[in-house]
Structures are given as C-alpha cells and as structure tokens.
Amino acid sequence: MSKSFDRFNGTEKYIVSPALRDVVNVAISLGRPLLVKGEPGTGKTLLAHNIARALGKDLLIWNVKSTTKAKDGLYVYDTVQRLNDSRFGTGDVSDIKRYIHLGQLGRSFTTAERVVLLIDEVDKADLEFPNDLLNELDEMSFYIPETDETIEAAQRPIVVITSNSEKELPDAFLRRCVFHYIEFPDADLMKDIVHVHFPNLEKKLLKEVLNRFYWLRQIDNFRKKPSTSELLDWIQALIAGGIEPEKVAKELPFAGALIKKEQDVEVLQAALERSGKSGPLGLRSRF
C-alpha cells in the first residue's frame, strides 16, 4: 500500500469508525473533497478539526450562511473602500491588489503548507452555490479578472464539506466528492467515545446510562432525538449530581439535558408510562 499521502487515524479526543477512517484516507489520496452528512451531533464538523490536528495541518473554516455566495470564498473586491480612498486620497488606488481580499477557499490555495479546509454546512446557501464552486474545487485554481491573475493551489488543500441535507446538492457537485454518511454510533463505539471524555466513569453507571440512552433513541416520535453531545452533557450532570447507577435505571434524572423540546417531553412521558417506569422525571429543574 502506498504511503505517499498523509494518513488519518483519528486522534485521542476523536474516535473514528474504521469505515470513516478509510474514507478520509481515500479522499486525501485522491485529492477530492470529502462530503460528510449525518444526524446532528455525530461530529461532522469536529471531523475536520481532528483531521487537521492528527495531520498537524492548519485548519481554515468557511462557515456557509444563507447569504453566502460562492465568490465570497474565493475573493472579495472591496469597491467601496477603493472608491472612498480615491475620494479622500487615503490610499494608493492604482494598486488594485490592495482591495482584493481572499476568502477562505482562496487562502487555502495560497498557503505554503497544505491545509485542511472545512466548508461547513454547505446546504445552508443557495441551491446554486455548490455548482458555482465546481471548477474551483476540481482544478483548485481560479481567476481574478480585476488583477488579471490566476490563483493556483500550490498544495491541494484537504477539503471537508459538511451538509445537514437541508437542501439537496446538485449531481455534478456530488460526482466530484467522496461521500460518507456518519451513522449514529452503536453502543460499543459510544462506550469508547464516552471513555475519551470521562475516563474515570464507573462501569456500572456507564452501562445504565447507555441502556437508558439507547432506549430513548429507539422512541420514534421525538422531534429531536438525543445525540452524542446531549449524552455527554447528561453524564456530566449525573456525575455532578452524584446520582447512583440504580437511580438511572429506575428513573430518568436530569432528563432535561437529553430532551430539549416541549413536545418531546410529552412523548417521553408517554413512553415512560408505557414501560411502567413513570417515576418522577428530572425535568422540573428545567421546565
């Protein structure tokens, strides 16, 4: 197996499934953008942070918003500033370069070292947004007409794109990506993940906590199912409150850390009654 490219193996703070690890390495070695989807709270954004950390690279983050245009990532031509300078004579307006500001994608092409570029929540932007980036991501170069310059990537950045499937992405864009859907971690992987954050957690408490957590996860009617980050918050609360494992098994203390929507509280209440465990809910503190 060739060793010519950077290999990603997860970090001590970020547990990665073997499938995802392979996919990351494929994307790196093919030089293609990696598109990551998955339920909220499965660590899509953290993945890029940890690829950067594991490989010792800098991370550039381009947060996409509903108003973001593809060109913003390449460069912005500050016309107003230039106009202003020409009016008040405060700068050298003949040097147009002074008014060209590179965006995150543009910067990732020009750095001397190879960087990791995270394009976060690409689906937030307009539907045409990904299509406008096709060529730039393919060729890793773009042209600035104002200065008659072509910016070319000296080092192809490792591009990680996350999406929450709020909008569908165009086919042409998808064809160029390597895709991975991060599944919700199963109990074994979750054990490892919890261990990373709470290395000293009692085995018995962990077992009860995970039992309860996956019991909650299989209730279908929740508007928002509890995710990893909620589980970690919950454990934190349980530890801080000094709750015994037996109590976790019997009731659901601090359920407010797991369930965040009012409708979901009712769903939970109903589910608890069905399972005959309708003890006092630890929700009073929150609602």
Next chain:
Amino acid sequence: MFMDFFYTLRQLKVPVSVTEWMTLMEALSKGHAQSSLTSFYHLARAVLIKSETFYDQYDQAFAHVFRQAALPPDIRQEILDWLADPLNRLELSDEELEKLQRWDLDKLREELDKRLKEQDERHDGGGRWIGTGGTSPFGHSGAHPAGIRIGGEGGGGRAIQIAAARRFRNYRTDVALDVRQIKVALKKLRQFAKEGPEDELDIDLTIDKTCREAGEIELVFTRARKNTVKVLLLMDSGGSMTPYSRLVSRLFSAAHQMTHFRDLKAFYFHNCVYQDLYKDIYNNEAEPTPSVLKNLDGDYKVILVGDAYMAPSELMSVGGAIDYYYHNETPGHEWLSRIADHFRNCVWLNPLPQMAWVHPTIKAIGHVFPMYPLTLDGLEEAVRKLIVKH
C-alpha cells in the same frame, strides 16, 4: 463480477456515473481497500454513492453480486487481476454495449421492481434479499431458494452481512416521507423577484452617481431578490384518508414551517371540494369556495392532497356530497374544474400507490389535475410541475 456490481447498481436506479466508476478504479489502483471485502464495501460506497438515500440499494446490490462469489478473505489478487484486464476500465466497448442490450434492461428492471415490492410487503427484517437465487433473472446458478444463507461460505461473509442487514432501509426516498424530507422538496418551490428593503449595493449605479456628483461619493442601494411563491394547500379529511392522516399532517407541518413562502393558505375538504372549504380538520369553520377563488390570485400554487377515491356520484352529481345534511347545487367535478381554471399551477398528490389509481373518480380527477404519488419522488415531480411558468 465487479462489472456486474456496476450494472446492478444502475438497474436499481442508483445514479452511478462512469466518472465515479473511474474514480473507484483510481482509488483501487492507488492501493486502497485491497485487503478485505469489508473495506472494499466502504470504499466503493464512499466513491459511488452520494446520498444515504441510496445506501439501501447499494446494500442490496452488494449482497446480490458478492454473495454468490466465494471470495477468499484477502481479495487483493482478485482486484489486481481485474484491474489488469483492460476491459474492466469501463471504456465501454461495442461488445459490452451489445451485451448490455441483450440483457433487456426494461424487463430486468420490471422484474426487480416486482420483487422489491414483494419483499417490502413481507417485512421479514430484510435478512433475505430479492435473491431467491435460482429464480432470479440476475442469478447465475440455479440454487434452491431455501438453500441460500446470508454470510455464506468464504471470507466475503462479513461484508455481505453488513450489506444484507440493510440498515439504511429507512433512508430510502421512494418509501417514506418525513417532515424534513418534505421541507427539502418544498424548498425547490420558489420564484425570485426583487423585493424587500434596499440593502444591496448597486456598484454600477453608485459609480455613475458618484461621477455625476463630481467625485462626491453617493452610494446607491437596490433590493435583494426574494422568493415570491404563494401556496394554497387543500387537504382531504375524508374517512378514507384516515390511514394517511399522519403523512398528510407531516406535509402540512413541513409546509407550515417553510419560511421562504410569501404566503401559505391551507383548507380542508371532505372527499371532494364543493361550495365550501374548511379552515379546520373537523370541517367546522367554513369559507365559501367562491370567496377563496376571488380573494386569492391565480398565481398561488395549489397543492391538493387526497385519495380521490369516492363514489362517482360524489364527484359528478348535484347533491352528491357524502354528508347527509349538506346539499351541493354544483357537482364536485365542476368545482374542481373551477379551481383548475382559476389557478395557473395546480397539482394533486395522492397517498394511494400509483398502481391503485384505476378507480373512475381517481381517473376523472387525474384529468383535471396532474396527479402525483405522495412520496418524495412524487413530491419532487409535483414541485417541478408547479414552478413551470405559463
């Protein structure tokens, strides 16, 4: 065997292109995933499949193609052999194209669809795939249906098991619909026009103005483009719709949560539209249909949801309304035609499966409104129909 995989994916309507297949070749030749079928499973999935909604089809294709193959635990040699064969580079030769044609794709697809449906009905947890082996038109050898087990012989077993578990069933788009998916589909319902506050800098006009002012900077702002789509949602609350009430309420809440429509109006009707529409599901608070038609412009996009399944008299006769105390002077069909005439873009979404659309009233309504199944695919088609400009 690997080529079979590609074509099986295509037959399952997974949008796999030659570009992606070539990418997979590149990855394999760079030495990825040659050690085990499991890593090949993940690699091929990452490169070929671009949406979790196709993971299920991928699993099926994978289980189908690689189950019969008794692969050694180390598949390196197989991949190398296969890569060495220039035919496998997928430069489609005439010979291969011809081979494809001989397969008679349509018939295969038809057969496959039939089987898929059969299995959905049986709901036996997805453990057994379409492959009742010997009888399958895809199959190679004639194994007895009962004789095929998952995780069969050879080291291929584990990846097959992963595939055969079909954990991604719930992500398929042609089966179920949840609020979020509906929202994604409805997002495509948009038409832009310049509207709202003037908050975008118009550079050309600014320069022009500034020059006219002899260099005194004068900023000119313009309006941003906004979505101007207005939606009218008409939903059947009749008794035969009860099994679909959850589906319809999901559609309603998705439409309700959409913030990018300029306006959303929703009304209910009972089996068919007559002179009144109702503001609530229990048909208590009425709004006369003529006033709805008068108050709403023809540019509202109309989505009617109903099974269109009723007694022919309910649709065609004066006084045909199903409620005993309710008398209609004008037949329902006439009211529906008036809606179709008034609004330029209308669609009818039907929760009944398409193959059940044989009842006379469904056919008759299908002539008034373009009818689509209430699935994600159907919804997307309907949305495409709605944004056509006249």
